[in-house]
Amino acid sequence: MIKITLPDGSVKEFEKNSTAIDVAKSISEGLARNVISATFEGNTVETTTPLITDGSLVLHTFNDAKGKEAFWHSSAHVLAQTILDFYPNAKLTIGPAIENGFYYDVDFGDDSISDKDFGKIEKQFLERAREKAEFKMRSISKADALAYYKEQNNEYKVELIEGLEDGDITFCDHSDFTDLCRGGHIPNTGIIKAIKIMSVAGAYWRGDEKNNQLTRVYGISFPKQKQLKEYLELLEEAKKRDHRKLGKELELFTFSQKVGAGLPLWLPKGAALRSRLEDFLKAAQKKAGYEMVMTPHIGQKELYVTSGHYAKYGEDSFQPINTPKDDEEFLLKPMNCPHHCEVFNFKPHSYKDLPKRFAEFGTVYRYEQSGELHGLTRVRGFTQDDAHIFCTPEQLDQEFKEVIDLVLYVFGSLGFEDFTAQVSIRDMDNLDKYIGDVKTWEIAEQAIINAATDKGLNFVIEEGEAAFYGPKLDFMVKDALGRSWQLGTIQVDYNLPKRFELSYKGADNQLHQPVMIHRAPFGSMERFIAVLLEHTGGNFPLWLTPEQVIVLPISEKYQKYTEKVLTLLENSEIRALVDSRSEKTGRKIRDAEVNKIPFMVIVGEKEEQDGTVSVRKHGEGDIGTFTIEEFISLIQKEVSKTLVPFGNQK
Numbered sequence: 001m002i003k004i005t006l007p008d009g010s011v012k013e014f015e016k017n018s019t020a021i022d023v024a025k026s027i028s029e030g031l032a033r034n035v036i037s038a039t040f041e042g043n044t045v046e047t048t049t050p051l052i053t054d055g056s057l058v059l060h061t062f063n064d065a066k067g068k069e070a071f072w073h074s075s076a077h078v079l080a081q082t083i084l085d086f087y088p089n090a091k092l093t094i095g096p097a098i099e100n101g102f103y104y105d106v107d108f109g110d111d112s113i114s115d116k117d118f119g120k121i122e123k124q125f126l127e128r129a130r131e132k133a134e135f136k137m138r139s140i141s142k143a144d145a146l147a148y149y150k151e152q153n154n155e156y157k158v159e160l161i162e163g164l165e166d167g168d169i170t171f172c173d174h175s176d177f178t179d180l181c182r183g184g185h186i187p188n189t190g191i192i193k194a195i196k197i198m199s200v201a202g203a204y205w206r207g208d209e210k211n212n213q214l215t216r217v218y219g220i221s222f223p224k225q226k227q228l229k230e231y232l233e234l235l236e237e238a239k240k241r242d243h244r245k246l247g248k249e250l251e252l253f254t255f256s257q258k259v260g261a262g263l264p265l266w267l268p269k270g271a272a273l274r275s276r277l278e279d280f281l282k283a284a285q286k287k288a289g290y291e292m293v294m295t296p297h298i299g300q301k302e303l304y305v306t307s308g309h310y311a312k313y314g315e316d317s318f319q320p321i322n323t324p325k326d327d328e329e330f331l332l333k334p335m336n337c338p339h340h341c342e343v344f345n346f347k348p349h350s351y352k353d354l355p356k357r358f359a360e361f362g363t364v365y366r367y368e369q370s371g372e373l374h375g376l377t378r379v380r381g382f383t384q385d386d387a388h389i390f391c392t393p394e395q396l397d398q399e400f401k402e403v404i405d406l407v408l409y410v411f412g413s414l415g416f417e418d419f420t421a422q423v424s425i426r427d428m429d430n431l432d433k434y435i436g437d438v439k440t441w442e443i444a445e446q447a448i449i450n451a452a453t454d455k456g457l458n459f460v461i462e463e464g465e466a467a468f469y470g471p472k473l474d475f476m477v478k479d480a481l482g483r484s485w486q487l488g489t490i491q492v493d494y495n496l497p498k499r500f501e502l503s504y505k506g507a508d509n510q511l512h513q514p515v516m517i518h519r520a521p522f523g524s525m526e527r528f529i530a531v532l533l534e535h536t537g538g539n540f541p542l543w544l545t546p547e548q549v550i551v552l553p554i555s556e557k558y559q560k561y562t563e564k565v566l567t568l569l570e571n572s573e574i575r576a577l578v579d580s581r582s583e584k585t586g587r588k589i590r591d592a593e594v595n596k597i598p599f600m601v602i603v604g605e606k607e608e609q610d611g612t613v614s615v616r617k618h619g620e621g622d623i624g625t626f627t628i629e630e631f632i633s634l635i636q637k638e639v640s641k642t643l644v645p646f647g648n649q650k
């Protein structure tokens with residue numbers, strides 16, 4: 001018998017050679033039907049792999065990431081098989097699962113494939129899947145593996161195999177198809193009930209443009225047809241919410257080829273929105289005891305050599321800036337931290353001064369390959385809502401809790417309700433790769449876990465994910481379409497205080513090294529606004545949105561009353577504008593809807609007589625007639641519902 005430990009900590013005994021499916025069956029038949037892959041002792045195994053030792057077992061379904069990975073990895077095999085059905089001379093290279101689906105890179109030789117071929121491939125794929133072929137792993141010697149692919153003239157697989165150790169090579173067979181593979185499959189192809197070939201694109205072998213160009217065939221598959229339909233609908237919705245499209249339509253930001261790729265230009269409405277976001281965080285940070293600092297956009301190369309950032313960003317990023325003086329070099333700043341260390345160093349500190357919390361909306365520059373640039377989410381210049389906290393080790397616990405409060409406040413005020421956190425700690429088997437002594441690490445890791453627990457966060461602990469210089473806490477938020485975004489990081493750092501020789505005098509009159517915390521609730525203003533645009537579809541919270549009200553006079557006869565309404569709104573600090581075009585009211589309403597202005601105020605003869613306004617709400621329509629005072633207080637109430645000052649939340 002073998003002892004199997006399940007994720008809930010329970011231990012069950014099974015016959016030797018039992019499989020993951022057997023374990024699932026012992027729990028429930030329903031689970032056994034849904035289990036598509038498994039992890040045994042941290043390694044991916046087939047659901048049919050006989051288990052011969054004691055160990056921990058995690059069962060995966062399509063609902064979790066590992067399950068999806070196995071599903072899509074297996075689907076890539078079926079796609080490759082189907083491609084060979086139509087293009088027997090095509091050479092297969094690699095075909096991994098990706099975040100959404102999978103791809104296969106194929107050398108089609110003289111043949112080619114286009115979207116006209118997708119339909120027939122999808123149909124044949126499902127024919128193949130219906131064979132319910134099992135995936136069977138087998139070991140193969142290096143010589144035999146090489147011979148197999150040499151016979152097929154597949155130089156790509158040959159090259160892959162040449163890089164592998166003999167004794168470490170496995171093939172996967174299903175139906176009449178064989179592929180070089182490390183394993184991790186669903187039980188059989190019959191589970192795949194829906195497939196869509198999404199697109200084809202060029203890709204160089206091994207990502208190197210000196211190599212042959214291959215065709216990357218992207219696909220996605222599901223256990224149910226309905227899931228595919230939902231996924232495609234989601235993609236449609238995501239297209240409508242694409243921040244690049246909305247940013248243009250709402251005139252928030254633009255890019256100019258003349259200025260340069262990856263360098264966003266904020267238009268007046270976008271700049272104002274961004275300032276409101278900054279003011280919002282500044283107000284909260286002030287309450288939380290932060291002090292604003294300002295530092296330049298460049299620094300001496302030596303500064304970044306000291307910090308270690310030159311080694312990371314130097315050669316692969318923007319090159320040093322030379323001056324007329326020999327041997328003088330500056331770098332565009334890739335990080336604000338070195339500057340803030342020098343801010344801390346401006347005078348000696350006592351433990352009584354700590355914690356010091358220096359905040360800055362600091363713009364940094366990093367070179368990204370042009371192919372990697374994407375709207376506001378991948379840019380070459382961006383502004384971090386950065387802050388660095390310098391504290392004693394004893395203060396770490398409390399500081400962490402307070403930073404979490406701030407991050408949760410930001411999420412709550414901006415409508416992100418669904419989020420999880422990840423605590424990244426050391427790899428306990430490789431402790432010597434971390435800087436700083438073991439005791440301080442233990443304190444810091446425990447401080448993060450305590451703070452996350454104390455704040456009721458839904459978090460996971462990832463061993464081995466910590467940076468070499470300290471543990472961290474990351475927040476992942478789910479947007480309205482269910483997509484995950486990493487926002488907000490809190491990182492402990494023992495490295496920079498050491499490199500910059502930071503110190504404070506302790507109660508013992510000795511010098512000690514402070515702990516540094518890097519934190520950015522938004523991450524960067526650019527990326528955050530992109531995520532917010534896609535999350536809200538451009539319908540920002542009322543306190544943040546560019547225009548809160550648009551006044552629509554029925555005709556120019558009511559210009560005077562229109563101006564009165566506008567003045568009263570502006571006097572109450574409500575952002576309003578007038579659509580004075582001589583268009584029909586219906587047209588003006590439609591345009592205001594497209595521009596996602598939350599409130600439309602219609603004024604005509606009756607309203608002027610009664611001193612009222614007729615109000616329409618975006619997406620809801622007519623909400624009735626109000627006196628101007630009533631309408632102003634309606635807006636103020638709505639704003640105060642979503643924007644509660646920091647520290648006053650429930």
Ligand SMILES: [Zn+2]
Binds near residue numbers: 073074172181184
């Ligand atoms: Zn495989």
Ligand SMILES: [Zn+2]
Binds near residue numbers: 336337386
């Ligand atoms: Zn930093």
